[in-house]
Amino acid sequence: MSRDGVLRVTDLVKRFGGFFALGGLSFHVSPGEILGLVGPNGSGKTTAINVISGLYAPDGGSVTFDDAAIGGTVSHKLVHLGINRTFQVPKPFLSLTVRQNVEVARAYGGRRAGATVTDDLLAEYRLAEYADRPAADLNSVQQKLLDLVRALATRPRLLLLDELAAGLNPTELDWISSKIKALAQRGTAIIVVEHLMGFIAQVTDRVIVMNAGKEIFEGTLAVAVQVPQVIEVFLGGEHAA
Amino acid sequence: MLYPLIAGILFGLYFSLVGIGLNLVFGVMRIVNLAHGDFLMLGAFVAFGVVSLAALDPLFAVPLAFVVFLVVGLVLYRLLVPRLQRAKDPEMLSIILFFGLSQVIEAVMTIGFGTSERSLPSRELGRSLAALRVRLFGGTVDSGPVEILGQSFPAPWLAAAITSLIAIALVYLYLYRSRLGTLTRAVMSRRDEALATGIDVHRVSAAAFGIGLGLAAISGVFAPFMFGSFTPAFGVDATVTSFVVVVLGSLGNPLGTALGGVIYGVSYMFVQTYLSSWADLLPYVLLIAILLLRPSGLLGRRVRVA
Amino acid sequence: MLRDFIRHFSLIVVPLVAVFAVLPAVYDNHLLLFNFVIFLALAQGVNIIYGFTGYLPFGYVGFFGAGAYGFAIVVMHLNAPALVAVAIAGLVAVLLGLLLTPLLRLTGAYFSIANLAAALAVLHFVANPALEAVTRGPYGVSLTGTFNPTMAYATALGILALTLAIVVFLKNSSFGLALQAVREDPVSAAMAGVPVVRMRVIAWLASALVAGLAGGAFAWYVSVFYPDNVFSSEFSIFAIVFALFGGVATIVGPIIGVLILYGVYNLIGFTTPQYFQLIYGLLIMGLVLFLPAGLVSLATRRGWHVP
Numbered sequence: 001m002s003r004d005g006v007l008r009v010t011d012l013v014k015r016f017g018g019f020f021a022l023g024g025l026s027f028h029v030s031p032g033e034i035l036g037l038v039g040p041n042g043s044g045k046t047t048a049i050n051v052i053s054g055l056y057a058p059d060g061g062s063v064t065f066d067d068a069a070i071g072g073t074v075s076h077k078l079v080h081l082g083i084n085r086t087f088q089v090p091k092p093f094l095s096l097t098v099r100q101n102v103e104v105a106r107a108y109g110g111r112r113a114g115a116t117v118t119d120d121l122l123a124e125y126r127l128a129e130y131a132d133r134p135a136a137d138l139n140s141v142q143q144k145l146l147d148l149v150r151a152l153a154t155r156p157r158l159l160l161l162d163e164l165a166a167g168l169n170p171t172e173l174d175w176i177s178s179k180i181k182a183l184a185q186r187g188t189a190i191i192v193v194e195h196l197m198g199f200i201a202q203v204t205d206r207v208i209v210m211n212a213g214k215e216i217f218e219g220t221l222a223v224a225v226q227v228p229q230v231i232e233v234f235l236g237g238e239h240a241a
Numbered sequence: 242m243l244y245p246l247i248a249g250i251l252f253g254l255y256f257s258l259v260g261i262g263l264n265l266v267f268g269v270m271r272i273v274n275l276a277h278g279d280f281l282m283l284g285a286f287v288a289f290g291v292v293s294l295a296a297l298d299p300l301f302a303v304p305l306a307f308v309v310f311l312v313v314g315l316v317l318y319r320l321l322v323p324r325l326q327r328a329k330d331p332e333m334l335s336i337i338l339f340f341g342l343s344q345v346i347e348a349v350m351t352i353g354f355g356t357s358e359r360s361l362p363s364r365e366l367g368r369s370l371a372a373l374r375v376r377l378f379g380g381t382v383d384s385g386p387v388e389i390l391g392q393s394f395p396a397p398w399l400a401a402a403i404t405s406l407i408a409i410a411l412v413y414l415y416l417y418r419s420r421l422g423t424l425t426r427a428v429m430s431r432r433d434e435a436l437a438t439g440i441d442v443h444r445v446s447a448a449a450f451g452i453g454l455g456l457a458a459i460s461g462v463f464a465p466f467m468f469g470s471f472t473p474a475f476g477v478d479a480t481v482t483s484f485v486v487v488v489l490g491s492l493g494n495p496l497g498t499a500l501g502g503v504i505y506g507v508s509y510m511f512v513q514t515y516l517s518s519w520a521d522l523l524p525y526v527l528l529i530a531i532l533l534l535r536p537s538g539l540l541g542r543r544v545r546v547a
Numbered sequence: 548m549l550r551d552f553i554r555h556f557s558l559i560v561v562p563l564v565a566v567f568a569v570l571p572a573v574y575d576n577h578l579l580l581f582n583f584v585i586f587l588a589l590a591q592g593v594n595i596i597y598g599f600t601g602y603l604p605f606g607y608v609g610f611f612g613a614g615a616y617g618f619a620i621v622v623m624h625l626n627a628p629a630l631v632a633v634a635i636a637g638l639v640a641v642l643l644g645l646l647l648t649p650l651l652r653l654t655g656a657y658f659s660i661a662n663l664a665a666a667l668a669v670l671h672f673v674a675n676p677a678l679e680a681v682t683r684g685p686y687g688v689s690l691t692g693t694f695n696p697t698m699a700y701a702t703a704l705g706i707l708a709l710t711l712a713i714v715v716f717l718k719n720s721s722f723g724l725a726l727q728a729v730r731e732d733p734v735s736a737a738m739a740g741v742p743v744v745r746m747r748v749i750a751w752l753a754s755a756l757v758a759g760l761a762g763g764a765f766a767w768y769v770s771v772f773y774p775d776n777v778f779s780s781e782f783s784i785f786a787i788v789f790a791l792f793g794g795v796a797t798i799v800g801p802i803i804g805v806l807i808l809y810g811v812y813n814l815i816g817f818t819t820p821q822y823f824q825l826i827y828g829l830l831i832m833g834l835v836l837f838l839p840a841g842l843v844s845l846a847t848r849r850g851w852h853v854p
Contacts, residue, residue, distance in 0.1 A: 075737035107721035341831030
């Protein structure tokens, strides 16, 4: 494993027709680190997550995981390598029970996945009492947590969290940030995409600020909010363009 | 070369009319009307009724069929669609629902009219316009063929093609020049947003459904002349053909259907002329090929691949 | 899971097959019993591909007809023994399934329509007079040499048992669970580590195999048939409606569907086909509007578990 990162993204390009959703994005994340990916709507955060998790093949640049090129690898193989994610709009298997949702991931998530215990995970994320109900019965916050539990059941070494915090109340926010930090302490590399700056400040070690498909700042959030370019990107909507 | 080309264009314009209603319904409602061909078959029976009961020119069946099935469509919409759209997967269930409707229509018509093949003498069509036709295209008042570029074609082919052109033009005017049509296009492009902006989606959809069935019925009026004969069981083939035409032009884009129809018509006529024993295979192979190679249709951009 | 597999197999599959093994001794209409067995297998075949993966196969009969003709061709041209020919029938259907795997890229209605078109294409291909030397074209085949209804019936029962075993396996294995996950959300399924494309193809081919074997047994049993008989869209439609009526993604749903609906069909059936078609059409519409998840949903709605 290289010293400076389990995941390394270099000059990543993703086009949709003539539109460059990612125009040369570069960053890395290390084991045990929580990296925040922030930026205005349409800056390419979710696209970056989608490329890294294998939903889209990149049109240029490279993605490496443990120094192996993974750009364009199909999702389930990435899962077996140790990459997993949650979705902005949670996507559980609605007609399966909550427990079955997790069992699928345990059975197919790769060699390491078998070691997890479904009921422990469900209890840890406050889903134990719904274990035998269909996932459709859960509310949207619980569905997000189920997404997360399903991801954790595959024992990821890199976890991509796409707006996990949106819709959570302040108590739940505190609770989930402590969970995320605990995961990182056990060595998982985590990328958090989020609009809630308070949450970003609470959990991340470092942030990448994105605009128009590229990174424009890298460092801590405390520094980021003082950089004129970053301020302009976040407030610029009303003045510029 | 010239004959199959012109015949193909004439047939193709007609095929556009056959498919356009199906596409309008799918575009607006995301509902697959598997009974589309059966409404076409019912249109053929309207023509049959106009000729055999009233002894009129089947052209009179065109407005009659449209109005009748517009109303039928509005009623059916209220009965079926809102309930369907509350289900988990309306698109999939609509296939089954309208398949059921197709069975009901076919059964009722078979009970009423039997399974025998019916046809209408082609001289009946356009009788009321005979004088005009003779002036424009030659021929005599009584006999059929018209001449185009030195090739002669049955007069009903031309009548069907012209009616189709007029109908497609009217659909265009409806979509682009009327208020309800503008709303219809809005629903077609972004259903969820249209709902959010307070457009009465039910009114728009009901209108589209009625117009779709009306157009199917109009195309049915010409079916006895274009296909030689018709039976109550004729609907399934008509539905498949409509799908080919619609998918060729791109599903969800009613005007693309015009192009799809012409392409289908021309290739159909060429295969008929040069490879006739395999002509039956054409619609199916064409449909699969287009779905796989260019899933959004020749004009479409919408992605539909898993 | 293995325990449940054995339980479901011995409590549902064994009794059902046993009853149909005994019935010919006490009931004279053997053709009807044979058709029941064929439809039980076909409805479960639809269950495999629609219930567990969400692809509605409107052209399912394509595999059945291909199987029937696979059987006929090896019997006519190679004098193959009937049992071998049934196996070939299954193989032909699987090969057709492989040829059609690109259709799995399509979703929803597009898949169903393309599948219907594929079945019609196979029909027109087989029935083409230009292929008379191979398939007898539209003139139909006559296989008097292998005629043996008793053995054909027993073979059909074996095919039914195999099909039910597949469904019981899907219902009680993480493989079946993963298929359902793919049906619910392919993207999430991939994120659970499920190889989505491979799973779909396996289910598709299993479903094709069932229909092909059933088609082979059918050809053996009836021994004289025309392309329109074995490619009749009624096979697809009936199999789909039976499965839906009972409730898919269960073991018992399609069985209940066949026993009730095909039973009713034969009570009012053959003498007045149009009236039957009418009732059938209305039934289908009512089903979609009022009971879209099938009869078993009456029980599952109350929280009862249905195998």
